[in-house]
Amino acid sequence: MKYTLTYISLFLTIGLFAQNIPNGDFENWETRDHFKLDGWYSPTRNVQRTTDAKVGNYAIKLINTYSATSNGSKGYIRNIDYSNRDILNGFAFNGDALSMVFWSKHDLAPGDTARAYVVFRDEGRYKGRVDFRFSGTTNGQFVKYNVPLEWNGSRTPDTAWVYLYSYINSKVNGDGYVIFDDLHFENIGQRSPEITNADFEEWNNVGVDFPSGWRSIDLRTYDLYTSFLSGQSVFQISDSTAFQEGTSLLIKNYVSNNIARTGYCYFGTQDNDYYTPAFAFPDTFKYLQGYYKYLPEGPDTARINFRTWAQTSSRSNNNLYLTEAEDWTFFSMPLTYNDSKIPDSAAMIAYSSYGDTINGENTALYLDKLSMVMEPTPFNLSVPKNTLSAKIFPNPCQDKVFIESRTKIKYCSATNTIGQHFSLNVVNNTIDVSSLDNGLYYLTIRDSNGLTQNIKIYKATTL
DSSP states (O other): OEEEEEOOOOOOOSSSSSEOTTTTTTEEEEOOOEEEETTSOOOBTTTTEEOSSSSSSOOEEEBBOOOSOOOOOOOEEEOOOOTTTOOOOOOOOOOOOOOEEEEEEEEOOOOOOEEEEEEEEEEEEEEEEEEEEEEBOOOTTTTEEEEEESSSSOOOOEEEEEEEESSOOOOSSEEEEEEEEEEEEEETTOOOOOOOOTTOOEEEEEEEEEEEEEEEEHHHHHHHBBBBSSOOOEEEEOOOSSSSSEEEEEEOOOOETTTTOOEEEEEESTTTTGGGGGGOOOOOOOEHHHHHEEEEESSOEEEEEEEETTEEEEEEEEEEEOOOOOEEEEEEEEOSSSOOOOOOEEEEEEOOSSSSOOOOOOOEEEEEEEEEEEEOOOTTTTTTOOOOOOOEEOOSSSSEEEEEEEEEEEEEEEETTTTTTEEEEEEETTEOOTTTTTTEEEEEEETTOOOOOEEEEESSSSS
């Protein structure tokens, strides 16, 4: 891997005193597990997988959460994603059904009502429905419901739109839950063709990954708003794009409501730790240092904000702005203080972009080896310079890339601008890139002597 020692400050003296940022090497990570029902739309964490099932291994649990200051939150799922109906727009259904059948265990607060609602359509035209509402408690037991369907003429649907809710009111009256299992349709005791995953057995873990001791926009969204970002923003990187051995932090922009937004990650365990004392800072360190890569989409700029306090009084508030760097690059951020008091605590936050204009969801900031020092001290001044010096052509390319090198290339990988990693075949110094989508990639090649080189290429349909 190639490293560039680009000093953001002008000081080159190796200092004697340093302190690591807690988990600033990003080697320790945690996962907040959350299992999402496969084939259904459920953006809220109030929808959970449960082993408290009547049939099979799992059922689905929809939870009501009371709040004294808001309407509270509910659990709901549906088989339509209104923002992406080309992918999820109801389930195919062609059965001759007379009733909807399901098992339920529920304990709802007085005044709260759950709902199972299905609409049947044929080529978009309304054909029938079932709208069943229930409340109260089943006293810890599963109860089987068999609800007649209301048909509009012939029973010839091609699609079923299914909605399940833990309450239908404007405000949650109290904590509660409803468990659904084995939802299906029948005609005089005979099951109709099954709809997708209505036995609630197939789940995917879409939980939030985060560095131990740190918080991210992903984790805050999950904890505060009982939902998920539309796209992940903070990643653990452990492949060839990471810094040396081990793992690194990747923060990237994400899209919400069709608008590109800034990803961020900060040290702490509380939601406001990015601007309040979060970790011990026992000296007047002069620099925050570390390594970064920055792959902006357009003119985006990354930002690191570092603050210190002395007995809860602010001592410093410094910002560092990072511009494009294709290779791992050393930085040292000067820290200036308001007065001579020695600080006792600090906080830091890193943003994938900064400013009023955010250019795209693919902007990516990589960080590693964060520490506080008296003078800049690169992690390893003896990192050998890359001597492979290979050339590639054509660039842009279509299906193949040819390597001009004095040695035989044995390995090649490609990384796109959102950190996805792909292994590529190399035969006789020719790389097959036909499997890659069009766009910008960073190739890492290695020869038979173990020397590596990073090269940027652009894959295009036509040249």
